[in-house]
Amino acid sequence: MRNQSVEFIMAGRRQRRRRWVLVTSLLAVLAGMLCCAMLLLGSTIYPVQDVIRALSGEHLKGVFFAVNTIRLPRMLAGLCAGFAFGIAGYTFQTMLRNPLANPNVIGITSGSSAAAVFCIIVLHSSRAVVSAASVIAGLATVLFIYMLSRGRSFSVGRLILVGIGIQAMLDAVISYLLLVSAQQDIPAALRWLTGSLNGSQMHELPPLVITVIIAAPIIIVLGKHLDILELGEQSASSLGIDTGKTRITLIVSSVCMIAMATATTGPIAFVSFLSGPIAKRLVGVGFSNVIPAGLVGVNLVLAADLIGQFAFEYRFPVGIITGLLGAPYLIFLLIRMNRKGEL
Template sequence: MVVVALGTGDYAVPPWDVVRSLTGHGTAVTDYVVRTLRLPRVSMALVVGASLGISGAIFQSVARNPLGSPDLVGFETGAATGALLQILVLGGGPAAVALSAVGGGFGTALAVYALAYRRGVHGYRLILVGLAVAAALSSVNSYLIVKASLQEAQAAAVWMTGSLNGRGWEQLGPTAAAAAVLVPAALWLSPHLRAMELGDPAAKALGVPVERSRLLLVLVAVMLAAVATAAAGPISFVALAAPQLARRVTRTAGVALVPAGLMGALLLLASDYGAQRVLAPIQLPVGIMTGAIGGLYLMWLLVHEWRSARA
């Protein structure tokens, strides 16, 4: 998919020439098209998609529910609130918007965790509290956009859709650096996550500090989602669908953080490729494509869960 995305466009590059350019053996023209014009966007799609996939896998495991996802339980909505406050109220630049998005997601996570804590945090309570917080923050976001000027509202609406348009190396650097810290942290905590899927009593018997591990895992997952949102806006359904699809592809019932990250990267890159080609030369925001695909997936998941409950 990377080779296809790098080779497709107004100036088509054959797959072998894409590989030659990536390995440093391309011509000046192909190097410019592949490595300068297209590679930053493709790389951003991979990093953001992998971050969302791993974040979703952690949330679904902690909540023990396939509907546990940062875009459904308010964390991406909180990141969007932070960004909108910076765009519409404070008037900060791109760096300030990114930091505000991370801060908004982090603050929302702390609020949801505190409200859901009753002698521990349990999956359904975390999801219900997250949905309530997400609804409240969505109303705040709508109010901010309605009260803004037309130009500011248009800029905010574009950001809220989620897009990789115009993303270059300067945006990719901080995002990749944050992912390089957070992804190893998630992998380091993954053995605790696997033990906790056996249930809190079993995990405690295995020597796992359940509540501390759960809090650390939630914080890592929130930061991954917030960094992804800061880089590309709130992109829906990738975090929801990627872990479930990865489990089905790998045929495993346990936590699969690496496959979930790879599946998230594939979903976002394929969605962005489709968003650029469906109405070419008009480029749709990738959030529209993931929302359309994710809506169908969510309907299928709800029907599947309903049938499982009846059985």
């Protein structure tokens, strides 16, 4: 009887592993196909062989500039930003055990956005300064929210409420800066606030790429600890997890990625909010969904950018398309949580 129970458990584990591998592989293939589409499609559709020759360094007339200067940086920005938004959003939602606890809702993105808008409108800073200010402001915001929400003990509900309040305050600051700014500065700030891959340049991407390369593996390695934190503070401690150090490591890594992605592309709406739930629905439970959530983020950003470029008469930034996708889900989630008495 005991052997049958063990075999049943192991069979279920193997089935969940196969599902994880299959779904993750399909998400990776879809992301690769979207990357190829980003390079091939545009005002002019180039043959695959011409794109490959241009990427290899051959100076084909028209093709080299379009692919290497415009499409490749745009694709890489969407790839890295989507992966960063997806992983960071899933990390916060899992660690805080609440689907509303993502960087968009609890004010982290607003902190980065406020600093960036201030640099653009008031200081007229370069892109590098805007990026640095965005990252620093994101880290400062999450530290401030964490300190205010601690009290005698850490509380997820308190953190979310404090974060929502800080977000409202920072959004008011952004609105004020736009109101008093010079007319010629408003388009640049609004374009950044919308979230867009337009104008991405290769020399601006290394900070984002390096941050993702460093921070993403840290979160992936701590994926099992992240799942244990979802069980609660006492359960995680009883299983030997140093909850304080683990939580701080996850928060710092996630905030660095989210702030750098926001500094590069602007706050692309709802990607960090949608990626985790979609990945969990596709993969199921039993294994860490950090990588699937990152791949879902990549697919959302790249697909939304292609839709914004080619599906309508006018071209729309990626943030508008993801906002149209995310807003109905947010309403649905709030209604469902209210019915369950979780609000």
